[in-house]
Amino acid sequence: MRHTLSIIVENHYGELARIVGLFSARGYNIESLTVAETLDPSISCVTLVTAGDDRTIEQIVKQVDKLVRVLHVADLTGSAHLERELVLINVTTGSSAALQTVLSLVAQDHLRVAEVMNDGLIIEATGEWKHINTLVEALRPLGIRHIVRTGTVAVSKSPDDKVVKLSVAHLQQHRTPPNPAVPKTEDGEKEIHL
């Protein structure tokens, strides 16, 4: 069964490699993976979609949770949450039938035309992964030239969000390192280590 995990991890060098390495080493599947910072730039949120029976998922959650820099792992599947994926599709619109298909999908609010080119369109759509799959199938006959999907991101509907709590708590407790901090990069931008 498909499971969406939300992994909150300290933004240190190599932590993403550690998560990904764990999955490949133990033979777990990664269907999609996204990573970006949270409210606290020193903490990242990884949304990882995997598949397996209940015992496999339990092991995955425990193994990921065991990683030293992982602050929290939640299996969002089974609890109230919202999933979204973004897709960019470069399609040909050679025939009027093709154009009609696209326009009807636009009318139904399933997608947006992001850019118009001479012989085609770049289509942008967001939705649950199933929705994106359906959309891709609808557009496939038109001739898809390029397609890029972001993979799923997911957010809990719980009023008591662990991610926000953790990042706020982490910000307060660990903002000041005990030893002089690593210098910032020259332009003053924060470093992204993952």
Added chain:
Amino acid sequence: MPLMVRQDSSPAAMGREPIPEELRGARILLEGLIREGTDTIFGYPGGAVLHIYDELARMRSRLRHILVRHEQGAVHMAEGYSKATGKVGVVLVTSGPGATNTVTGIANAYMDSTPLVLITGQVPRKMIGTDAFQEVDTIGITRPCTKYNYMVRDVRELAAIVHEAFHLARTGRPGPVLIDIPKDVTAETAPFMPCDELRLPGYRPSHRADERQLERALEKIRAAKRPVLYVGGGIIHSAASEELVRLAEILHFPVTPTLMGLGCFPAAHPLCLGMLGMHGAYWANMAVAQADLLLSIGVRFDDRVTGALDKFARDAEIIHIDVDNSSLSKNVFAHNAILGDARTVINQMLDLLNAEARKLPADRLDPWWRQIETWKTQAPLSYGESIDAIKPQHLCKELDRLTAGEAIIATDVGQHQMWLAQYYGFRRPRQSLTSGGLGTMGYGFPAALGAQLAYPDRQVIAFVGDGGFQMTAQELATAVQYGTNIKVIVMNNNSLGMVRQWQQIFYDRNYSHVDMEWQPDFVKLAQAYGATGLRARHPAELSTVLEQGLSTPGVVVMDIIVEVEENVFPMVPPGGGIADMVLG
């Protein structure tokens, strides 16, 4: 030289507080190691660690450095040192091949939960990623076989990283932690501020068990009619042996230790069944197979213990207590999975049990104990005696007799390891040093050497096969150089015995590359290194050679020529259940 420490770095405090000394990274590292209790480093120098060795030379009185002959030896020595003492073993090697040579040892320590801190040199920061001389991605290579690893990118982080590394290595489920330090970081200076703070918000090793869960477990424990206490290395890591003995005695439960648990419960204790598993005691395996309750503490249901999972303790209520959450219900579903430190949890159980200990009469389990005795009489550990050839089992029994079960003994992997586990009665924790999880040939001798260097006056024995000994025999030079009294017993069957056994039984005697058609003369090899070499070929010589070898000062290699065609029995064949034992 005393190091001045600044308590407060605010400008206002600067006038009153002493200013911290500026030290080189190399020195900050070594001061950090000493602060964490390090007295011995097993290492090998090289280009990337020259600054560290430069500092080491000035610190001879505070830090002992053991110059090994191969970096794999350094890690196994640190493992042996750690396993024997309970302290964190420390290794120092250079970049590139220095680091890659440690990988077998690191993986071994990771599997057997041995706390180590490894320092590897790295090329200077500016050269990282340029395929520089002796550059390798040590962090990438060791990521899957360390508990954690660090690349030090700033000398000002070094003190904190060293402190964290030791904390990670020795707490929770222990394991190896690696610190990769670019050469230029060891040359830079920074104010040395000893660090006691940990920045590990995601790392929370558990200690106490949930009381309600424990109560539920105890209900089952009280009601059990066919219980078995299955215990392992976790008992040793958490120093819970005394508590375990008390628990077993109150409950009157039979106890079976794993290979990694040998010594955690005294082998001679009347409640001890001996080791379980692939080459475990028949009655221990039968007891587990037919148990109605398996109280498992500090074990991980390894495949060499369980055999076929669907036949393992099928009727048993499984209570699993472990400090590593990911070990709970990993291989075998635990009806009651209790997360916690073995010693703390056993003490919690003792507190709950003490009040009602009298309500648990020992005779309530009499039928179960009678059944176990029956199995024991049906299939005791046995082997055919011989007057022409030394039987390896007899060798193990003689060793037990001559050392009164008191020696620290390290083994490799294979037949000799199993025979020793079956026939040597380990009395205490930290006496048995063996490569369990990874099954590493070449581990035993350096591991024993590490233990001997920790305890110069104790009887420490490397009990190895002729195959394994040749994988790390070069450490004889180390053993002699540091004036140790280590005794090496080579159980020499002139072949790779366990592989030969499997080829005999499961591949219809199609022996493929298991005979050592050319061997060194181990007696002369010992002599070439400046050690004493002895040999026994006939059963009549065995005791004399062992007695002489064990009592001769200095390094002694005893080449014991044993029966070649001897197999380890009983045995659970691959794919078989724990009770499907081939008896011989």
